[in-house]
Amino acid sequence: MDDLFAPPGNDWRPVSPALARLRRSVLGAAGVVGLVLVVVATLLWSLPVLVWLPAVVVLLALLAWGWLLIGRNAQWWAYAERDEDLYVKHGVLFRAMVVVPYGRMQYVDVQAGPLEQLFKIASVHLHTASPGTSARIPGLPADEAARLRDRLTSQGEAQAAGL
Amino acid sequence: MSEPERPYKRLSPLTPLVRSFLLVVAVAASTWDDLLRGDAGPIAWLLLGLLVAGAVYGAASWLRTKYWIEADELRVDTGVVSRQSRRIRVDRLQGIDISQPFVARIFGLAELKMDVAGGGAREGSLAFLPLREAQDLRTALLARRDAVRAGETDRAEPAAATDESVGSGPVVGAVAPPDRVLVSLDPAMLVVSLLLSAEFGAFLVSTLVFAGLFVFFGQIVGGLAAAVPLLGGLAVTLFRKLSAYYRLTVSETPAGLQVRRGLFELDAQTIAVSRVQGVVVTEPLLWRRLGWAKVDVSLAGYTSGDRDGKPSTSTVMPVAPRATALWLARRLLEEAGSPDPDAVPLTGPPQRARWVAPVRRRFQPSGLGEHLLVSREGVLGRRTHVVPYARVQSLQVHQGPWQRRFDLADLRVDSPPGPVRVRLRHRDAGEARRLLDRANESARRARSGQLPGSV
Numbered sequence: 342m343d344d345l346f347a348p349p350g351n352d353w354r355p356v357s358p359a360l361a362r363l364r365r366s367v368l369g370a371a372g373v374v375g376l377v378l379v380v381v382a383t384l385l386w387s388l389p390v391l392v393w394l395p396a397v398v399v400l401l402a403l404l405a406w407g408w409l410l411i412g413r414n415a416q417w418w419a420y421a422e423r424d425e426d427l428y429v430k431h432g433v434l435f436r437a438m439v440v441v442p443y444g445r446m447q448y449v450d451v452q453a454g455p456l457e458q459l460f461k462i463a464s465v466h467l468h469t470a471s472p473g474t475s476a477r478i479p480g481l482p483a484d485e486a487a488r489l490r491d492r493l494t495s496q497g498e499a500q501a502a503g504l
Numbered sequence: 505m506s507e508p509e510r511p512y513k514r515l516s517p518l519t520p521l522v523r524s525f526l527l528v529v530a531v532a533a534s535t536w537d538d539l540l541r542g543d544a545g546p547i548a549w550l551l552l553g554l555l556v557a558g559a560v561y562g563a564a565s566w567l568r569t570k571y572w573i574e575a576d577e578l579r580v581d582t583g584v585v586s587r588q589s590r591r592i593r594v595d596r597l598q599g600i601d602i603s604q605p606f607v608a609r610i611f612g613l614a615e616l617k618m619d620v621a622g623g624g625a626r627e628g629s630l631a632f633l634p635l636r637e638a639q640d641l642r643t644a645l646l647a648r649r650d651a652v653r654a655g656e657t658d659r660a661e662p663a664a665a666t667d668e669s670v671g672s673g674p675v676v677g678a679v680a681p682p683d684r685v686l687v688s689l690d691p692a693m694l695v696v697s698l699l700l701s702a703e704f705g706a707f708l709v710s711t712l713v714f715a716g717l718f719v720f721f722g723q724i725v726g727g728l729a730a731a732v733p734l735l736g737g738l739a740v741t742l743f744r745k746l747s748a749y750y751r752l753t754v755s756e757t758p759a760g761l762q763v764r765r766g767l768f769e770l771d772a773q774t775i776a777v778s779r780v781q782g783v784v785v786t787e788p789l790l791w792r793r794l795g796w797a798k799v800d801v802s803l804a805g806y807t808s809g810d811r812d813g814k815p816s817t818s819t820v821m822p823v824a825p826r827a828t829a830l831w832l833a834r835r836l837l838e839e840a841g842s843p844d845p846d847a848v849p850l851t852g853p854p855q856r857a858r859w860v861a862p863v864r865r866r867f868q869p870s871g872l873g874e875h876l877l878v879s880r881e882g883v884l885g886r887r888t889h890v891v892p893y894a895r896v897q898s899l900q901v902h903q904g905p906w907q908r909r910f911d912l913a914d915l916r917v918d919s920p921p922g923p924v925r926v927r928l929r930h931r932d933a934g935e936a937r938r939l940l941d942r943a944n945e946s947a948r949r950a951r952s953g954q955l956p957g958s959v
Contacts, residue, residue: 471918
């Protein structure tokens with residue numbers, strides 16, 4: 342397939358499908374709120390069909406588009422652990438891939454907001470001395486996130502290189 | 505006062521005066537007249553009262569501030585109301601800079617700035633000391649640091665030496681070899697380079713535009729109101745550069761390269777070569793004919809960039825012949841084996857990149873050398889960014905939708921904050937990926953010490 346984003350030796354490991362489920366749930370909730378608003382507005386001001394029907398159509402189209410986008414985005418997000426570095430790729434429209442050597446890691450963040458906890462996922466964020474390093478893996482199953490964090494920190498300590 | 509036996513030293517008693525010199529002058533200037541005439545208004549008295557209170561506070565602060573060297577630490581006790589005691593470990597000192605703000609320079613005083621490893625900003629500073637004392641303390645601290653780092657557990661001897669040198673000045677001299685000046689800035693070249701800079705061009709153009717408008721519309725007053733702030737601002741910027749870079753020299757010291765500069769305000773900055781993250785060589789359009797260039801450097805843990813509109817501290821050499829600039833760049837890249845940035849073969853983006861960057865395509869060559877990643881940018885001025893493999897933090901490839909249409913991609917090198925940004929723009933996508941893997945492998949080898957001079 343794509344030369345640019347070919348797996349670096351190891352295969353890409355995808356993120357959990359729960360990430361797409363979470364984002365689609367949020368999107369769905371927003372869609373429901375939008376529909377309710379349209380219905381309420383229509384009933385309150387007895388809007389003509391020419392106003393509320395296009396609104397509903399646009400809303401549904403946006404929902405469908407977002408639904409697809411979320412799916413593709415979650416499919417593209419992947420990482421590959423190697424002996425000395427971690428590859429992360431993400432983005433559909435603007436594609437990117439970052440390589441972070443374990444020896445360059447300053448610290449690792451694991452985050453899980455309330456919604457993410459509900460879906461039992463967490464995101465892992467690697468930081469180097471450069472603020473430009475954008476190595477974030479969202480939507481990892483909670484135990485996988487913990488495993489990755491432990492492996493990254495132990496590898497980081499073992500291979501640490503100074504500035 | 506609980507430790508009267510300490511061999512502590514105090515800052516110069518003039519410190520409070522120097523710190524608030526402008527305020528003192530302003531208050532004195534605005535009130536002496538009234539006071540002499542004996543009809544001082546309440547505001548004059550209030551100002552005077554504030555001044556007296558300030559003087560008392562300053563004196564108390566001076567009395568309470570003490571410093572001394574103790575067991576491989578520089579201790580600084582400060583604070584009038586709440587007391588602080590700061591300990592700076594001698595072996596963690598990266599460099600010590602001496603700077604002389606203008607007012608301090610009038611009184612022959614100097615500030616000692618300690619650059620500490622790991623700290624983002626400068627952690628310690630002693631202001632103000634007599635210049636001689638500051639220099640001696642700097643020498644003593646650096647000698648002490650080297651002794652501690654060399655693992656000399658015998659404390660008695662360096663301690664004695666330090667006490668002596670901190671004591672009363674002229675004993676020092678045996679500790680540090682004399683600094684060797686490597687490059688010094690030619691003042692005439694600095695003036696010419698400023699006259700050829702973009703700021704001066706803007707100054708000239710706006711002066712002409714305003715002059716033309718005056719002549720055309722005859723609206724002198726309104727025109728002046730618009731012109732004065734703009735022209736004044738540009739003139740101040742130019743003058744600041746001139747005064748900041750005046751008499752700049754780069755010299756070699758045991759702690760690294762030292763950059764000394766200044767017309768009114770003297771500044772000395774030490775660059776530990778081991779902390780150099782990358783170099784930028786800038787050649788503005790008008791300098792290219794003369795073959796001049798400017799050298800900037802990224803340092804770890806050094807928040808560079810313009811402080812209060814002053815010229816950037818990342819600049820090592822504001823203008824020099826290109827050969828000298830490149831020689832200096834190689835000197836700064838000593839840790840990577842002093843490779844020559846000019847020796848790295850650079851290739852431009854492929855033909856089809858004209859659909860993505862029609863003009864800039866011709867000005868964005870980049871390449872990987874044996875020890876260096878190099879990229880160029882800038883249509884008018886030319887900036888060459890250089891990072892040694894051993895200093896690569898992480899690597900990224902980016903591909904936008906329009907680039908994907910033409911099978912192009914960017915390769916970016918992430919560096920710590922600083923002026924250096926290596927970007928290999930618009931390379932063939934497959935090639936970008938091969939370059940990424942190759943750069944990653946070279947960086948790995950550089951980290952594990954398989955490239956010469958790497959850490």
